[in-house]
Amino acid sequence: MTTVAAGFEELYGAPPEGVWAAPGRVNLIGEYTDFNEGLVLPFALPHRTFAAVSRRFDGVLRLHSADMGGEVVTLRVDALEPLSGSGWSAYPAGVVWALREAGHAVTGADVHLSSAVPTGAGLSSSAALEVVTALALDELHGFGLGRPELARIAQRAENAFVGVPCGIMDQTASACCAEGHVLHLDTRDLSTRQVPFDLAPHGLALLVVNTRVKHTLGDGAYAARRAACEAGARQLGVGSLRDIPYARLPEALARLGSETVRHCVRHVVTDNERVERVVAYLAAGDPRAVGPVLTEGHASLRDDLRVSCAELDLAVTTSLEAGALGARMTGGGFGGSAIVLAEADAVDPVVASVRKAFTESGYTEPEFFPASPSAGAHRVHSG
Template structure:
């Protein structure tokens, strides 16, 4: 898929040439899950897979949206529709970005857009963030606002939270907008400070695999909101702004404090996961900076166990990926994304890649599951204009 193809498809959909093409990638979170909604630390990297948005400015303030993946032709969004809840379906994401830009006081025009993507939807790889960031870049480019990538990421998150109604953290949009080729992004989601940490698996004789289970359990959306609310309740009970403020050394005391109140005792697993996961992020960053990429594998697997047992957001298919991969010699594996389906990330020796792939495929076949989709990935460049 190329920018030229997106430009040709734009002409076919809108009967005119586009002004430019912008692209933004999906992401994999190497470590740091559910820490962003607790003002903590995350370490995502951008995927080679991306969403392309070909765009042309309009003078009437409207959005006219076309997607290669959605039948039904062009969707038109009038200025009066640009209110939270005013647009439904996939169009709410680009429409929400235009709303967020204008609400923030930026004079951006309406636009004709055509969207193409090879980021797998529903796989926990942030296809929605890729669409939002690519749209934000396109609208910013058409309007000449000149916003920074972090600023565009924050506006894209606001679009998803307030317009599309999805209570996501800031990690996905920031990763899509700001990641660099050959690096993972160490992001402090409270202070928004960023550190690019070099990570070139091939240089260490390693291979990163993303395993899309191709399942999505319906419990996901409600359970995400429930756990986020539980973390906020626990933080209030502990007298801190967010669980990020509970230091690793303070964890035993915090768990004991919660245990004394029947109303918060059930939240201990959420707290234990967030605090230990923030600690794991720091450990992985230190290992990568020391050139000890292999040693991160055990931390990935520990993170999965925490997400499964303490935070309760895994599922049988994700657990099977981790068990089969590590059983076949992978250095580590964990679910990535919100959970209840979607994808896992696996770190393996390059020489063991085929063995790990075969083990995962065999385990799924033996369990009667649909074959998973396994893709080798490398940390890629973030969003930008491509034509």
């Protein structure tokens, strides 16, 4: 935080008006359900994106990333156009555009960013970047937006400005999560419930395995899955796949002719049911029972949705063989990270086994870190 404030002053010649932080997230269960008005269960990571920000009143937006390097990106707020840029700067610029489109008078800003959220790892680095920008501008200008509305602004920036058709989960998690809890989010009505998630008293730990396989959701594969889900809803005569009860899934699948559509529908309906099961296990004080549900979720993402990759599959299968209680890929897939639920004293053997398996397969060595539910976006320093 001190570093990003000092970097701002060096760049722009004056201290920032404030510094804000927004976290990346891990999704415990409920993947590709958020754009189907379904259920998700994410929590915030301690890894955060920091933004030092000051207002401008001349219509100029200046953006800089300590991580990406390069010169300050200078834009005019009244000239921002959707799909007109690429790279990291499109995300904060998109937030400014989305705020102005929603009637909030952003008159310019100086922004300096620094992030510890791994990029391309399925941990929502883009959502953290959007949410931290939205929160800073909201508080500096006194717009008075609530956290759900900030999440919607951030999602609109990614959907309409950047061009990635993501759902609302990542931005809501970054904006709304609470320390020590998973966020039970119903994406149909955006209602939320904080569910306690403290594994240590049960002798358990949750491990993130970043395969270091970079993914991108803007290359069409993610959009193709979304299109298949929407086609399934149309063919079944429902507003969204959320309307398909789990008990009637076989009947619904029998009405679908396309194998691709059928697989996508099956994944979404069953993952909604998995979210409900996990919440019930946590409420009953039985987090060990969550493990097999995670593994079921991975099989569905691998076989039905087909969004896994060899490195993710190896991380999951090796973790299970080494004694983990459950494991699955998390995030949009095509690379990124897996999560592993294990007994706390089994974490080191799991790490050693996965590292060895990656080496023997000729893959880049993965990154490992514990995942502890952390606080959502907040102001960390006032100028």
